[in-house]
Amino acid sequence: MNKDIILKEVGKIIIPLVQLFGIYVIINGHLSPGGGFSGGTVLGTSLIIMHLIYGEDLVRSIYSRKKLLVGISSSLIFYTIIKGYSFLSYELELPHPPLGNFGSILSAGFILPLNIAVGIVVACVFYIIFSIFIKDEV
Amino acid sequence: MDIILTNYFETGAVILFGVGFATLMLHRNLIKKIIGMNIMDTAIFLFFIAKGYIKGKDAPIIINSFKGVDSYINPIPSALMLTGIVVAVTTTAFALALTIKLYNHYQTVDLEVILRMRGENND
Amino acid sequence: MINYIPIINILILILFSFVMMLIKKNNIVKFISLASNVFIFLLSILLVKKVLIEEVITLSIGNPSNLLGIEFYVGKSEALVGLVFTFVMVMILWYSKFNLEKEVEENRLSFFYILINILLASLLGVIYTNDLFNSYVFIEVSTLSACGIIILKDKKENIKATVKYLIMSTIGSGLVLMAIAYIYSITGHLNISNIHEIIINNYQFHRNAVLIILGLFTVGLGIKSAVFPLHSWLPDAHSSAPTPASAALSALVIKVYVFMLMKVLFRMFSYEIVNSFIIMDIILLLGSMGMIFGSIMAIMQKELKRMVAYSSVAQMGYIVFGIGLGTISGTAIAIYHIIGHAVTKSSLFLISGLFIKKTGSKKIEDLKGIGREMPFTLGLFTLGAFSMVGIPILPGFISKWYLSLTCIEVGRVPLILIILASSLLNLLYYFPIVINGYFGNENLEGKIYKSKKIPFVRLLPIFLLVLSMIVIGGMSYNLIGLFSI
Amino acid sequence: MRKISASLITIILISILLIGVSDLPEFGKENNPSNNILSKTYIENTSKETGAANIVTGIILDYRALDTLMEATVLFSGVTVIILLFKV
Numbered sequence: 001m002n003k004d005i006i007l008k009e010v011g012k013i014i015i016p017l018v019q020l021f022g023i024y025v026i027i028n029g030h031l032s033p034g035g036g037f038s039g040g041t042v043l044g045t046s047l048i049i050m051h052l053i054y055g056e057d058l059v060r061s062i063y064s065r066k067k068l069l070v071g072i073s074s075s076l077i078f079y080t081i082i083k084g085y086s087f088l089s090y091e092l093e094l095p096h097p098p099l100g101n102f103g104s105i106l107s108a109g110f111i112l113p114l115n116i117a118v119g120i121v122v123a124c125v126f127y128i129i130f131s132i133f134i135k136d137e138v
Numbered sequence: 139m140d141i142i143l144t145n146y147f148e149t150g151a152v153i154l155f156g157v158g159f160a161t162l163m164l165h166r167n168l169i170k171k172i173i174g175m176n177i178m179d180t181a182i183f184l185f186f187i188a189k190g191y192i193k194g195k196d197a198p199i200i201i202n203s204f205k206g207v208d209s210y211i212n213p214i215p216s217a218l219m220l221t222g223i224v225v226a227v228t229t230t231a232f233a234l235a236l237t238i239k240l241y242n243h244y245q246t247v248d249l250e251v252i253l254r255m256r257g258e259n260n261d
Numbered sequence: 262m263i264n265y266i267p268i269i270n271i272l273i274l275i276l277f278s279f280v281m282m283l284i285k286k287n288n289i290v291k292f293i294s295l296a297s298n299v300f301i302f303l304l305s306i307l308l309v310k311k312v313l314i315e316e317v318i319t320l321s322i323g324n325p326s327n328l329l330g331i332e333f334y335v336g337k338s339e340a341l342v343g344l345v346f347t348f349v350m351v352m353i354l355w356y357s358k359f360n361l362e363k364e365v366e367e368n369r370l371s372f373f374y375i376l377i378n379i380l381l382a383s384l385l386g387v388i389y390t391n392d393l394f395n396s397y398v399f400i401e402v403s404t405l406s407a408c409g410i411i412i413l414k415d416k417k418e419n420i421k422a423t424v425k426y427l428i429m430s431t432i433g434s435g436l437v438l439m440a441i442a443y444i445y446s447i448t449g450h451l452n453i454s455n456i457h458e459i460i461i462n463n464y465q466f467h468r469n470a471v472l473i474i475l476g477l478f479t480v481g482l483g484i485k486s487a488v489f490p491l492h493s494w495l496p497d498a499h500s501s502a503p504t505p506a507s508a509a510l511s512a513l514v515i516k517v518y519v520f521m522l523m524k525v526l527f528r529m530f531s532y533e534i535v536n537s538f539i540i541m542d543i544i545l546l547l548g549s550m551g552m553i554f555g556s557i558m559a560i561m562q563k564e565l566k567r568m569v570a571y572s573s574v575a576q577m578g579y580i581v582f583g584i585g586l587g588t589i590s591g592t593a594i595a596i597y598h599i600i601g602h603a604v605t606k607s608s609l610f611l612i613s614g615l616f617i618k619k620t621g622s623k624k625i626e627d628l629k630g631i632g633r634e635m636p637f638t639l640g641l642f643t644l645g646a647f648s649m650v651g652i653p654i655l656p657g658f659i660s661k662w663y664l665s666l667t668c669i670e671v672g673r674v675p676l677i678l679i680i681l682a683s684s685l686l687n688l689l690y691y692f693p694i695v696i697n698g699y700f701g702n703e704n705l706e707g708k709i710y711k712s713k714k715i716p717f718v719r720l721l722p723i724f725l726l727v728l729s730m731i732v733i734g735g736m737s738y739n740l741i742g743l744f745s746i
Numbered sequence: 747m748r749k750i751s752a753s754l755i756t757i758i759l760i761s762i763l764l765i766g767v768s769d770l771p772e773f774g775k776e777n778n779p780s781n782n783i784l785s786k787t788y789i790e791n792t793s794k795e796t797g798a799a800n801i802v803t804g805i806i807l808d809y810r811a812l813d814t815l816m817e818a819t820v821l822f823s824g825v826t827v828i829i830l831l832f833k834v
Contacts, residue, residue, distance in 0.1 A: 030798035033199060035806070036814075037220055072825065073282045076818055080276045083811050087268055090325050099797035103202075108797035111807045118807075118818060122224075125821045129231050132832050136238065142764060145773040152767055155439065156760035162432065163752035171428060178435045186442045192781055193774040198801035200793055208776075210801070212785040213792075215445070217805040218394050221817045222438065225401045228824035229431055232405065235828045236412075236424050243417045252421055268812075275819055282826070323809045324795070328787060330809050372830045379823050386816070398816040405820060409827040420831075439763070446770050449782040459779070470769035473762060 011053040018046040026119035030108040036115040040122025047127040068124040075117040082110055147188035154181035168237045168247045179226035183219045190215035264318050266308040267333050267389040270301050274382035278375045287370050294374035295354050302347040312340040332452050334391035338596045338744040343388050345600045346513050349607050350381050355722040356611050357505035364503040365413050376409040387517045391453050393441050404430045407514050410506035411498050422497035429484055429494045436481030443474045453529045475540040478525050486518035488581050489551030492574045499570035504614025511573045512607035516599045519580050527746040536587045545585030549679045551578025556686030564623040565613045576602045586667050593744040594663045601656025601733055608726035609645040632699035639698045641727050646691035651684045659737040
């Protein structure tokens, strides 16, 4: 039965590393190459690998379809509200976000939270599409 | 005509676009048509990115100090193509989903056969 | 603050579609969708009022200087077309409030409203934006959500029609993106007005490239807006979709790409530049072929919705014909026909949906004697058919009339024959339905008078659409004066 | 027959686009029209106005943020359409 013992053990080590790298790429989007889209793809792939190695029930327990959809919609609502605020901030002279000191992680005003929102959307979209294709029905 | 030889990136992209277009038009298998669509989109991204390259300049990321305006390549095509890539990915995912559904309904992936089956039981 | 209405419209529509994804119960989703669209409609009225005073509103998003960020350019024609589109979408949503349950299962209903909101946001985006790449992204969103509403009914025909539609529209957007790449490499700008300033003085040096750009835009946007030889996806897609979806598709979605083509041809390149290329004669040829062959194919159709879909191809021929004339009055009539046709076609599609629901069959023969059972509904259909054929004071006639005036003005008088021939052909496929409906006496005996009558409340959205069609026809003179690209 | 017409269309398309390419400015040149005032203003102002070191991210998320918002909407409607397609 346990032909895939190697896969499971190696997976236990590699998947957290891949996810850590994905989070690093998203958070440092405004400092180094990368950003929401590429970091989100890395995260999405790590979810797909977890689905392949540990089967669907483990992943479904942690990231159920419902939670992923709520994740997508809430990060998109967050993105729209933040961008609505910044679009109107020029007209209504609303205060701009603090830019922080150049080069540090918490710099560049809204760009960090937006990157995280886009990263979550991309990761969840990739995993949902993959999980639908594998099971052929919702 | 010699510009075609010096603009070798754009020429390569246009030929790749032609290859993708031919795959899309000639093959009857839906999966091959989707691969053709992908080749076409990638060719356009190559063409667009090649527009932004300037010889002897490096990537538009300010590492530690701002090295003046003339030492970075043109960042706009790369910014636009991020959007283009996501569009191509989503269209491919949707086309593959449709192919799966068509296979469930018609048990074939050959677009000509599917199209020839006129709606026999349209409700 | 009113200047920011275009971007507020788009953001609200998208925001509410994300919110609707989180909600389970269908009637809350229906309420949110209708409420957001009515709110957008009111905002568009304010926008039109402001634009009528202030000629043009240019609004740069993301950065105050118009060079860096994305720029919205809202002139009189954009504001009015946006207003009519939101009005038609509110009517479609009102109609689908009680008629959609029959056609679509319960658990798929909320997806229709989510996709309709995203579709309207992207359509308004393409109309308002003045930035080339931004309009490409809006075009992609509108294509994807249009494919979404087609596959609402999980039938074989829907999926087959969507595959064909998706493949052809991917080719179309590939060509459009290639054209944007060419334009960017020549001018270096993405903003249509900035490109215009550069292209004026250096288009002589790149004559081949400019001709190819025009060709790519025409073919790419032509595929997506079902211009004649590239329209083979439209009849299957629009006839298999559920009725409110096919009304939205036929009346609104295919118009937006032609509007984009007008912006590219006349605002990015000016009238003089475009007329110096042969592309205008090609567009004129496409338009006139569409007018003739679209109507011929519509005559041969047996099913009602396919016939109305083919008549959309014919009407797109009129709009492209207006563009092909290449004069300011030509484009003004093309925009007028976009508005007139949007209102007429949506009412025709919604009524044919009612016919199919009541008689249970899609064939045109079974509609004989329908006038006895549903006299008032067929009356509205007749008004729509009159406008299509070209009875005076209705928008169809006015665009045909002014098109022939422009033909004389441009000096191409023989083209008027094409207009006359196509309106005659229109006659051949709309009037049989009306005549057989009311006077076809051979199968009237089985039908009881007003037996399948539809309660007036259900007919209100279609009645308002037909009423607005007459209003558009009535105030056509000052409307056409407003339109210009 | 269909194969011949399709390959003919492709050859015509490639030749047209190649004629177009021959009309375009040099590849990788300094003073190409595409590297004009717009790209220089972006390079200059991004770090000052948005604070982002990666100019491309600054353009995506601050100057042309509407593009990226519509991008996320494409992904969102992609997921909605695929869930709709496979909903039993």
